[in-house]
Each structure stands twice: as C-alpha cells, then as structure tokens.
Amino acid sequence: MTSSLVVEIGNYPVRFSTDDPALLGCLRTRFGDFVTEAPSSAPVDFSVRLLTPGLLPGGRDIQVTHVNGCWRFARDLFHSEWFPKHGRGSVRTSPLNFSRDAALAVPGPMAASVDSTLRVLHTLLLAPGGGFLLHAASAVRNGKAFVFSGVSGAGKSTISRLAPPDVTLLTDEISYICPQGETYRAFGTPFVGDLSRNGANISAPLKEINLLAQGSSNKRELLPPPKAAAGLLRNVLFFAVDPEYVPLVFETACRVASTVPIYRLTFVPTEEVWEMIS
Amino acid sequence: MNDIYVARSSAIAARALEEEMVIMSMRDSTLFTLNEVAAEIWRAADGKTPLSEIVRNNICAKFATDPDAAYADAEIFCRQLSDCGILMLSDRPIELGG
Numbered sequence: 001m002t003s004s005l006v007v008e009i010g011n012y013p014v015r016f017s018t019d020d021p022a023l024l025g026c027l028r029t030r031f032g033d034f035v036t037e038a039p040s041s042a043p044v045d046f047s048v049r050l051l052t053p054g055l056l057p058g059g060r061d062i063q064v065t066h067v068n069g070c071w072r073f074a075r076d077l078f079h080s081e082w083f084p085k086h087g088r089g090s091v092r093t094s095p096l097n098f099s100r101d102a103a104l105a106v107p108g109p110m111a112a113s114v115d116s117t118l119r120v121l122h123t124l125l126l127a128p129g130g131g132f133l134l135h136a137a138s139a140v141r142n143g144k145a146f147v148f149s150g151v152s153g154a155g156k157s158t159i160s161r162l163a164p165p166d167v168t169l170l171t172d173e174i175s176y177i178c179p180q181g182e183t184y185r186a187f188g189t190p191f192v193g194d195l196s197r198n199g200a201n202i203s204a205p206l207k208e209i210n211l212l213a214q215g216s217s218n219k220r221e222l223l224p225p226p227k228a229a230a231g232l233l234r235n236v237l238f239f240a241v242d243p244e245y246v247p248l249v250f251e252t253a254c255r256v257a258s259t260v261p262i263y264r265l266t267f268v269p270t271e272e273v274w275e276m277i278s
Numbered sequence: 279m280n281d282i283y284v285a286r287s288s289a290i291a292a293r294a295l296e297e298e299m300v301i302m303s304m305r306d307s308t309l310f311t312l313n314e315v316a317a318e319i320w321r322a323a324d325g326k327t328p329l330s331e332i333v334r335n336n337i338c339a340k341f342a343t344d345p346d347a348a349y350a351d352a353e354i355f356c357r358q359l360s361d362c363g364i365l366m367l368s369d370r371p372i373e374l375g376g
Contacts, residue, residue: 225296226299226300227311229295230300233302234309246302246304247291250291254293
C-alpha cells in the first residue's frame with residue numbers, strides 16, 4: 001500500500017509517496033516539524049523508490065539538467081526527476097548501507113537523497129519568483145531575520161551555536177529567502193549543517209545579510225551594492241547551468257543587494273558577536 | 279593605428295549597480311565588477327562603434343585623461359574581457375544577432 005507525507009518549506013509543499021512504511025518513518029524523523037498534515041497549497045508530488053545498490057551511476061557532485069520539460073538531479077546516491085508541467089516527479093535512491101531499523105532511529109542515505117532533491121527542487125521553485133537559497137545560517141531576533149552567509153568553514157554553525165536564548169534559529173546551513181512586496185522574508189529550513197538540528201519552522205521579515213569572515217576583532221562594514229551583489233552571488237545555492245534560470249538568480253541577487261543592507265561581518269567566535277546583531 | 283570594434287557577449291548577465299557594472303559569465307558563472315570608466319566602455323560596446331571613438335566620446339570627454347594612454351588602457355581591458363568570453367573583439371564591425 002502506498003502512503004505519503006508532505007514536507008513544506010517556505011510556502012512550497014512537496015508530497016513524498018512510497019510503498020515502504022520504513023522509508024516514510026525515516027522521512028518523518030528527518031524532516032520533523034516541516035512535515036505537515038495541512039499543506040498551504042497543492043503539493044508537488046514525488047514518488048520515492050529504493051533501487052538495488054549499485055544501480056545508480058554518477059559522481060559525488062549533483063548534476064542538474066533540463067531536457068524536454070524534465071529536470072533531472074543526479075549523483076551517486078540518487079536520481080530524481082521533476083516534470084514542472086505535471087507537478088510530479090520521482091526519487092530513485094540506492095540504499096547502500098540502508099537498514100530499516102537504523103533508518104527509523106537516524107536519517108539514512110534515503111533521507112539524504114530526499115534532502116538533496118528538496119534542495120535542488122526549491123532552488124528551481126524559487127527562482128522564477130525572485131526567491132533563492134543561500135549558503136547561510138539565519139535566525140530571528142526581535143521579530144526580524146538576520147542572515148549570516150559564507151562558504152563551509154566561514155562560521156555559519158559557529159555563530160549559530162553562540163546565539164543567545166532570545167534568538168530562534170532558522171537554519172545553520174541553508175537559508176530560504178523569498179520576496180514579500182518590496183522586501184524579503186526568511187523562512188526556517190530543515191537543511192542542517194554542523195549543528196545537526198532542523199531550524200524552526202517559522203519566518204520573519206529579512207532585516208540584513210552578513211557575509212562572514214573570522215578575524216581578531218568584531219566589526220561590521222556596510223558593503224556598497226556591487227560588492228554586496230558579488231559577495232551574495234558567491235554563496236547563492238544554484239545547481240543548474242541553465243540559460244533561463246541563471247540570469248534570474250543573477251537578477252535576484254542584484255535586486256537584494258540594492259534593497260537589503262549587506263555587511264561584511266568579521267568576528268571572533270565568542271558570544272560578544274551577537275551584541276552587534278539586534 | 280588599427281582600430282578595433284567591441285561588442286558585449288550575449289552569454290552574460292549584467293546589471294548596473296550605482297556607477298559600477300556587475301557581470302556574470304553564463305559560461306562558467308565567473309563574476310566581474312567593472313568600475314565607472316570600464317562600465318562606460320562596456321555600455322558603449324555595440325559592435326559598430328570603433329574603440330577609438332568610444333574612448334574619445336565616452337572616456338576622454340567625461341574623465342580627464344590623455345587620449346593615447348586611455349586608448350592603450352582600454353584596448354588592454356577589452357582584450358582581457360575578450361579572453362574571459364564576455365566581450366567580442368574584431369578588426370571590423372560586429373554583426374549582432376537578434
């Protein structure tokens with residue numbers, strides 16, 4: 001019997017269906033508060049199927065291609081397809097070390113495949129409307145969202161770990177940003193970094209973006225829009241080399257750089273850094 | 279002096295931010311930020327106007343600079359952008375499609 005659950009991030013619900021209850025349990029554990037019984041709109045439908053180990057060719061890096069109306073996302077652990085016109089797709093995943101019992105306790109390779117599929121899918125869902133995913137931690141304080149962007153090792157998880165109790169973490173790894181009128185709004189995501197815990201499933205108006213650098217003192221420098229755009233583009237998450245979508249992402253980054261304050265935040269990894277964030 | 283003609287590649291995305299121009303190559307997503315002077319050359323690179331005329335009308339007329347030195351710098355700049363695939367160079371006018 002096929003059963004399903006819906007994972008809603010931002011305002012985009014995605015339903016995953018499978019005939020394997022153990023897989024569904026694994027997904028429910030992995031996505032936690034982002035699993036909803038009441039999606040805000042009609043979900044995109046994905047079927048999930050396990051394949052015999054070794055059937056999936058592909059490297060460690062995700063390859064994203066767009067052919068004849070079908071998006072394909074593939075790497076060694078999974079092959080996914082999405083047909084936007086039909087609102088449905090599939091995830092075929094190789095179990096590798098997948099164990100049914102273990103999968104219920106800890107997210108397994110199958111959940112990682114769905115996680116990767118969701119990351120790519122959301123970059124594509126967001127791009128036409130001017131939204132984007134960013135390599136960044138983000139958090140809500142006093143009702144406003146603050147984003148801390150940087151590549152691996154820049155300090156996303158560190159600054160998240162140092163957050164005081166009045167701060168609610170949206171993510172320590174991948175931030176989710178959507179336009180809202182003339183401004184932007186940041187949403188929580190289940191895309192985890194070194195903290196290994198999902199962000200809160202809430203959203204808040206975006207107040208500022210900080211491009212992270214670690215240094216010997218805490219300081220912030222407001223960047224002029226050209227530098228801000230270049231800094232932002234280095235950290236935007238986008239996988240598809242596509243002549244239609246890449247200019248959309250570029251335009252979005254330039255628009256954000258013109259409307260949202262973007263700082264270079266140099267910080268010492270101590271709690272004092274949060275005194276500059278309010 | 280053999281003049282050259284310059285035209286913006288179609289395989290880029292570009293946007294003016296303040297006085298500068300941010301350009302991304304569609305080939306490899308490399309980013310370029312052009313300063314105010316370079317952005318003037320970029321905007322004027324229509325494939326029909328010789329570089330010498332661009333330098334005379336768009337650079338020397340707006341920025342106090344020696345024409346010969348400005349042309350030499352502009353030519354180096356254009357060849358660098360051409361090597362990166364975001365500008366086309368020719369010794370005759372460039373026909374742009376579309």
